[in-house]
Structure formats: C-alpha cells, structure tokens
Amino acid sequence: MKLKHRLSIYYVAIFSIVIFIVSVVIYFLFYNQMVKKEFQSLESKSLLAALYYLEEDEVTNSEHNSIKIQLQRKISKKNILVIDSLNKRFNGNMTSDSNITEKFIEDIRRDKSVQLLTDDYFYNGIFYLDNQGDFVVITRESKDELDEQMKSLLNILIVVSVLGTLFIYVFSNYLSNIAYEPIIKIIQQIKERDAKNFNKPLKLEKSYEEIEDLVKNYNHFIDRITQTFTIQKNFIDYVSHELRTPITALLGTLEVTNTKKRTSEEYEDVIIQLKQYTNDLQETLDQMMLLSGVKTNFEFKQIRIDEVIWQVIENAILYHQAHINVDIKVENNHLLSIHGNEKLLELAFNNIVGNAIKYSDNKPIQIQFLEINNRLQIHISDQGIGIIEEDLKQIKQNFYRGKNAINYQGKGIGLSMANVIFTLHDIDLEISSNKPKGTIVKIIC
Structure with a gap:
C-alpha cells in the first residue's frame, strides 16, 4: 500500500x-x-x-x-x-x-x-x-x-459522522497528493538517471522545507559520490604511473643481467640495485595504501619532531638548494618530543616543504617553532603563488589541485597524504593565505 x-x-x-x-x-x-x-x-x-x-x-x-x-x-x-x-x-x-x-x-x-x-x-x-x-x-x-x-439527535450525529468521514477521506487524499507530488517528481527524476547522467542534481521548482532538505542532501551525496569516482579514477592513474616506473626498472635490470654471464661482484651490484627498486616499490605501495586509507597501523615510538624537520631541511638544501630560515621559540623542550613514526612524519614534512619550494620558485622559506597555549606549533611560510580562498576548503582532498597551480607539475596528493599522516598522529593541519602573497601552513602538535 x-x-x-x-x-x-x-x-x-x-x-x-x-x-x-x-x-x-x-x-x-x-x-x-x-x-x-x-x-x-x-x-x-x-x-x-x-x-x-x-x-x-x-x-x-x-x-x-x-x-x-x-x-x-x-x-x-x-x-x-x-x-x-x-x-x-x-x-x-x-x-x-x-x-x-x-x-x-x-x-x-x-x-x-x-x-x-x-x-x-x-x-x-x-x-x-x-x-x-x-x-x-x-x-x-x-x-x-x-x-x-x-432519536433525531442520534440520526443527526450518524449523518454528520458519515459525511465528516467521507469528507476527511477525500480531503486527506487531496492533501496527500499535494504532499506526495514532490516525492513523485523526485522518483521520476531518479528513474531517468543512468551511468552517463547519474551525477545530475535533482531540481524542484516548488516544494516545502523537508523535501528541499532531502533534495539538498541527495545532491550533496551525489556530488560526494562523483568526487569519490573521480578520486578513484585519479588514484588508479596514480597507481599505474607510480608502479610502472619501479616495475619497468626491475624487468629491465633482470633482462639486461640475463643477457650474459657476469662476475660475482656484478651480480652483487645487480642485487643491490634490485633491492633498491624493490624498496622503492614497497615505499610507493605504502604511500598508496596510506593515501587510500587501507594502511593505518604503523610502529610508533618517542621521537624528536625538530630532528625530523632538520632532516627534511637538510634534504631540501641538498637536492633543491633551498633557502630556509629556521626560528625556534620554544622554551619547553618536552613539546618537541612526540609519539610517532619518523618515516611517516618525514614524508609529510617533505611534501609540505617541497610544495613551499616548488610554488614559490625556490624563494626563501620561513620555518618557526612556536609555543602557543602550551602546545607546539610549526609554521611553514613561503612567498609563492598562495592558495585561492575558494580552494582552501578542498585543498586537503586527494588529487585536488588549486586553480592557480596549473603551470606547476604535481598530482595533488602531497597535502592529502600529509593530512592523513598528521591525522594518524593526532596533529592538526591548518592552511591559509599568507598576505600579501604566499601560503602559511600551521602544524599544531
């Protein structure tokens, strides 16, 4: 019924x-x-x-x-x-x-x-x-x-009751049709959806508040599904690209090694090379699993977060000739010790510092260690292109890239991966524009 x-x-x-x-x-x-x-x-x-x-x-x-x-x-x-x-x-x-x-x-x-x-x-x-x-x-x-x-009163009450019941039945059917009309239109629109236009939002010209909320939430849900499908497609593209390089290197090395006999030293060099390719492949898989949310269990221990950042700074200077200024204003040294995974945090900070270097065209970067409200805050500021206001809410999403970053290479996974890592460590990540130009990233431990 x-x-x-x-x-x-x-x-x-x-x-x-x-x-x-x-x-x-x-x-x-x-x-x-x-x-x-x-x-x-x-x-x-x-x-x-x-x-x-x-x-x-x-x-x-x-x-x-x-x-x-x-x-x-x-x-x-x-x-x-x-x-x-x-x-x-x-x-x-x-x-x-x-x-x-x-x-x-x-x-x-x-x-x-x-x-x-x-x-x-x-x-x-x-x-x-x-x-x-x-x-x-x-x-x-x-x-x-x-x-x-x-007897007359009883007859009147019976007639009024019957007529009233009939009126209520007809009137309730009329009201039900009016109330149910937007739902029927929604059902008809959903039936018209297929694989090609499933992400088309529902539209109702006249409705009431509850149905408008339903349509709004449905459209939001479909939008999220569309984003999920896009992320999945991008993720598959990323997986294909990132796995193809180490696998091709492995196959190429094995093929070259198999063309002629080699000395023990040459085989040892090949094994070392293959081990490096395998490690790269394992690291890539770990990053992809982390990005997709599959892998969430890692070995945590007490580490110094400042030492992790100094390692990141050293790598940035070595490989990118980066100009990085560090200012430490922390009196309570206990705030610099956290329970976490050194490799994961190094990967997260590498992504953030790497973005600062890339999008500022290697202009000087400022890293500050601050003690605010008895919590450690690490501010990483650059003088780059910054982030458009409308992109700030989505910049942490997988494969999302700012509209003003079209001239820079990237896959849109750096910040999303860093955000996942910081979430695993119960660390807050805040991103804002650094007026008049650039970006400031706040890591709150």
Missing part, C-alpha cells in the same frame, strides 16, 4: 475515533440536560397542581381560575395524583400506576421531594402541608417526546 493511501486511512481512522467519542459525549450530555430540564419542569407542575387542588379554599376565585388555566396549559389532569395521609386518592385523574408504590410515597414523605425515571414516564412527587392535612402530590410526563428528540 502506498504511503499516501496509508496516511488517508490513518486520518479517517483517527477522525472516526474522535467523532465517535465526541458524538457519545454530546449524546449523553444532551440526554442528561434534557432529563434535568424535564424534572425541573415537572416539579413546578407538581407545585402548581398542589395549589390548584389544595389551596382552593384559601385563594380568591380569580386567582384559582388563573392557576387552573396555567395547569391546563402545562399538564393533563390524568397525569396528576393527590394522596392523603392514609395513602388514599384525594384528587387527580391519574389511573392506577404500578410505578407509584407505597415505598415511593413514603420516600416522598421522608425526603419531601422525589424524582423517578422509568422507560415510559418521568415522575415527580412533593410532600405538601395544608390546613386540610398532609398530602403527597405526584405528577408524571411521558418520555415519548424526549425519546423522539434523542
């Missing part, structure tokens, strides 16, 4: 329960009110009957005639009974009634006023003291009129 039909059924069920409860409450409240009103009316009729039958000798003829007219308008004499102290009929035309028992009469004498409701009549009895003696005046009224009113 579709959700919109299920919601309509839920609405109808809830409305039916509510209107049933309301109808029952209305019915019984109306019934009780009408019964109360009928007894009040009957009580006044009993008093009027007492005045008519028992006070004739104490009022004037005109007053008695007025009482008679009122009594005739309100109640028939066949519904009046006056009983004396001996329980004998004193007046009234009410015929024998099984509901008027001696107990009922005694209750009236005791309580002064008693009401009785049966299937057919309302009864009211009052105890009346007169100069002629003590009397019980009983009046009754048929329930037929009340039963007819209650």
Whole structure:
C-alpha cells in the first residue's frame, strides 16, 4: 500500500475515533440536560397542581381560575395524583400506576421531594402541608417526546459522522497528493538517471522545507559520490604511473643481467640495485595504501619532531638548494618530543616543504617553532603563488589541485597524504593565505 493511501486511512481512522467519542459525549450530555430540564419542569407542575387542588379554599376565585388555566396549559389532569395521609386518592385523574408504590410515597414523605425515571414516564412527587392535612402530590410526563428528540439527535450525529468521514477521506487524499507530488517528481527524476547522467542534481521548482532538505542532501551525496569516482579514477592513474616506473626498472635490470654471464661482484651490484627498486616499490605501495586509507597501523615510538624537520631541511638544501630560515621559540623542550613514526612524519614534512619550494620558485622559506597555549606549533611560510580562498576548503582532498597551480607539475596528493599522516598522529593541519602573497601552513602538535 502506498504511503499516501496509508496516511488517508490513518486520518479517517483517527477522525472516526474522535467523532465517535465526541458524538457519545454530546449524546449523553444532551440526554442528561434534557432529563434535568424535564424534572425541573415537572416539579413546578407538581407545585402548581398542589395549589390548584389544595389551596382552593384559601385563594380568591380569580386567582384559582388563573392557576387552573396555567395547569391546563402545562399538564393533563390524568397525569396528576393527590394522596392523603392514609395513602388514599384525594384528587387527580391519574389511573392506577404500578410505578407509584407505597415505598415511593413514603420516600416522598421522608425526603419531601422525589424524582423517578422509568422507560415510559418521568415522575415527580412533593410532600405538601395544608390546613386540610398532609398530602403527597405526584405528577408524571411521558418520555415519548424526549425519546423522539434523542432519536433525531442520534440520526443527526450518524449523518454528520458519515459525511465528516467521507469528507476527511477525500480531503486527506487531496492533501496527500499535494504532499506526495514532490516525492513523485523526485522518483521520476531518479528513474531517468543512468551511468552517463547519474551525477545530475535533482531540481524542484516548488516544494516545502523537508523535501528541499532531502533534495539538498541527495545532491550533496551525489556530488560526494562523483568526487569519490573521480578520486578513484585519479588514484588508479596514480597507481599505474607510480608502479610502472619501479616495475619497468626491475624487468629491465633482470633482462639486461640475463643477457650474459657476469662476475660475482656484478651480480652483487645487480642485487643491490634490485633491492633498491624493490624498496622503492614497497615505499610507493605504502604511500598508496596510506593515501587510500587501507594502511593505518604503523610502529610508533618517542621521537624528536625538530630532528625530523632538520632532516627534511637538510634534504631540501641538498637536492633543491633551498633557502630556509629556521626560528625556534620554544622554551619547553618536552613539546618537541612526540609519539610517532619518523618515516611517516618525514614524508609529510617533505611534501609540505617541497610544495613551499616548488610554488614559490625556490624563494626563501620561513620555518618557526612556536609555543602557543602550551602546545607546539610549526609554521611553514613561503612567498609563492598562495592558495585561492575558494580552494582552501578542498585543498586537503586527494588529487585536488588549486586553480592557480596549473603551470606547476604535481598530482595533488602531497597535502592529502600529509593530512592523513598528521591525522594518524593526532596533529592538526591548518592552511591559509599568507598576505600579501604566499601560503602559511600551521602544524599544531
């Protein structure tokens, strides 16, 4: 069953329960009110009957005639009974009634006023003291009129309930169609997607906030998947490129070695060369596994991070003739000792320093060791092309390159790999533009 039909059924069920409860409450409240009103009316009729039958000798003829007219308008004499102290009929035309028992009469004498409701009549009895003696005046009224009113009310409530239920069903279906329309459009758009246009974002012209959030999150999710596919493609390209070089060197060395017999010394040189190629291949695999997130377990020990950076600086000066200024402003030497992997950190700092050298065209680089809030911060600043503001949020992603780096060679893995390494060491990496030009990289240990 579709959700919109299920919601309509839920609405109808809830409305039916509510209107049933309301109808029952209305019915019984109306019934009780009408019964109360009928007894009040009957009580006044009993008093009027007492005045008519028992006070004739104490009022004037005109007053008695007025009482008679009122009594005739309100109640028939066949519904009046006056009983004396001996329980004998004193007046009234009410015929024998099984509901008027001696107990009922005694209750009236005791309580002064008693009401009785049966299937057919309302009864009211009052105890009346007169100069002629003590009397019980009983009046009754048929329930037929009340039963007819209650029957009419019941029919009205049933009709209103049925019509209300039908209206709620139709209206809920209408609202469900309106509410469900954006979802149907989303489903239709998704069905139209295939391998060629799966990354096309969903579009809805008119919708409500929840659906807009759904579309926004779906488009964000598809965008992330598209980025993941792009990264995977780039990663495969990177793997192919990086593995091809050492494998080609291995195969070439083996082929050349196999062309003729060689001396033991030559074989030893070849073995050393092959070992170097194998180590390069292993290092490349480790970097790729680190970049892809497959390898996250490395041997950690207590090391000096400043010694790692000095090694990086030495290599940069040796291989790139880099100009690097170092400024150490750390009083607490314990901050320079961290628990980590020396090779991984050297690789990360090599990437950052290498980027600073490359993108600044070998201009001077500033490395500062600072102690801020009892934490070690290493700031690496260059005077290069810098990073565009809109690229800063994505610059740490795999294979992402800044828009202004098109004239420089690179694969877009240096910062992402460094970020992965620092994350493994619980080290924060922050990158910002170094006004007026260049980039500043902050490593917070």
